[in-house]
Amino acid sequence: MDFLQLTKDRFSLRKFDGRPLKDEDIEAILSAAKFAPTAKNLQPQKIFVLKSEASIEKLNNCTRCGFGTKTAFLICYDKNECWKRIPDGAESGILDMGIVATHMMLQATAIGAGTTMVMLFDLQKTVQEFDLPENIIPVCFLVAGYPAKDAEPSERHLVRKNIENFTKEI
Numbered sequence: 001m002d003f004l005q006l007t008k009d010r011f012s013l014r015k016f017d018g019r020p021l022k023d024e025d026i027e028a029i030l031s032a033a034k035f036a037p038t039a040k041n042l043q044p045q046k047i048f049v050l051k052s053e054a055s056i057e058k059l060n061n062c063t064r065c066g067f068g069t070k071t072a073f074l075i076c077y078d079k080n081e082c083w084k085r086i087p088d089g090a091e092s093g094i095l096d097m098g099i100v101a102t103h104m105m106l107q108a109t110a111i112g113a114g115t116t117m118v119m120l121f122d123l124q125k126t127v128q129e130f131d132l133p134e135n136i137i138p139v140c141f142l143v144a145g146y147p148a149k150d151a152e153p154s155e156r157h158l159v160r161k162n163i164e165n166f167t168k169e170i
């Protein structure tokens with residue numbers, strides 16, 4: 001599939017058909033996470049696969065953006081493993097996880113599944129519910145599944161600024 005077309009085809013899927021993601025599709029999505037670039041190739045990603053009823057209940061306790069999914073990923077990084085810039089100590093973790101999540105979202109689209117990235121979650125509850133140690137920093141959930149028959153991208157999905165609006169030749 002043409003890459004640019006894939007980036008247009010991906011949209012935030014918020015209406016699922018009720019099926020959990022098949023194991024082979026989870027595997028494919030996790031493989032895309034594996035091949036994401038990370039600073040200094042330190043690969044600090046820690047991804048929790050939420051499949052059980054109990055895990056999905058926890059997800060719904062942490063965010064109102066579960067959208068009835070049966071499968072989700074909690075994308076975290078290990079702050080002890082991520083790259084830190086010297087001398088100011090800036091951490092690569094959040095940026096690394098943005099790339100990891102993007103790989104996963106595009107791969108999901110490529111195999112006929114869909115996702116929504118969810119950053120609207122209660123951080124404290126997430127740490128509690130998933131019993132995360134202090135070094136594991138949650139960045140986002142990806143709720144995932146197969147599109148319902150009447151699932152549509154939001155009206156604004158392809159409303160994008162023109163390239164000239166966000167670039168400047170200098």
Ligand SMILES: Cc1cc2nc3c(=O)[nH]c(=O)nc-3n(C[C@H](O)[C@H](O)[C@H](O)COP(=O)(O)O)c2cc1C
Nearest residue numbers: 010011012065116117118119120121153154156157
């Ligand atoms: C960093 C980030 C955080 C987001 N958080 C949420 C969220 O908490 N809930 C939600 O429904 N969508 C969330 N989204 C999805 C965006 O609203 C969506 O990507 C954007 O409106 C463009 O629509 P599209 O994904 O269909 O192209 C998030 C997206 C990004 C990139």
